[in-house]
Amino acid sequence: MTLILSEMQIKLLRAEVEKSFPVEACALLFGEHKEDVVTVDKVIVASNILESTTRFEVDPTFVAFAFEQAEKEGLDFIGLFHSHPAPATPSAIDVRYMKLWGSAVWLILSTLDGEIAAFRKLDDQTERVEIEIK
Numbered sequence: 001m002t003l004i005l006s007e008m009q010i011k012l013l014r015a016e017v018e019k020s021f022p023v024e025a026c027a028l029l030f031g032e033h034k035e036d037v038v039t040v041d042k043v044i045v046a047s048n049i050l051e052s053t054t055r056f057e058v059d060p061t062f063v064a065f066a067f068e069q070a071e072k073e074g075l076d077f078i079g080l081f082h083s084h085p086a087p088a089t090p091s092a093i094d095v096r097y098m099k100l101w102g103s104a105v106w107l108i109l110s111t112l113d114g115e116i117a118a119f120r121k122l123d124d125q126t127e128r129v130e131i132e133i134k
C-alpha cells in the first residue's frame with residue numbers, strides 16, 4: 001500500500017509537532033482510498049487531550065465532528081498521524097490501538113530524528129506503508 005501526501009501537508013505536520021513538543025502531536029487524515037493507494041486531501045490537526053509526552057488521545061466528540069465534515073466533503077477517513085519520542089515505528093500501545101482503528105493508516109513522526117513512516121494493521125501483522133510525497 002502507498003500513502004500519498006503533499007509537501008505542504010508534511011510541512012503542516014512538522015510545524016504542528018514543533019508547536020506541541022514535547023507533548024505528542026496528533027491529526028486525522030482524510031482523502032481518497034483507491035485500491036492500494038491512499039491519497040491525503042485533508043489534514044485535521046487535533047489536540048492531544050492527554051497532554052502527554054508519550055501518549056495521545058483525541059477527544060471523541062472532535063473525531064465525530066471531523067468525520068461528519070469529511071463525509072460532507074466526500075472524503076474517506078484514511079488514518080491517524082502522531083508524533084512520538086521514539087523511532088518512527090508503532091509502540092506497543094500504538095499496536096494495541098491499531099486493532100481498534102481497523103484498516104486505518106498510522107503515520108508516525110519520530111521526534112528523535114524527524115523520520116516519518118506509515119503503517120497499518122493487516123490481519124495480525126503490522127505492515128509498512130510506502131510514503132510518496134508529491
Ligand SMILES: [Zn+2]
Pocket residue numbers: 082083084090091094108
Ligand atoms: Zn506512538
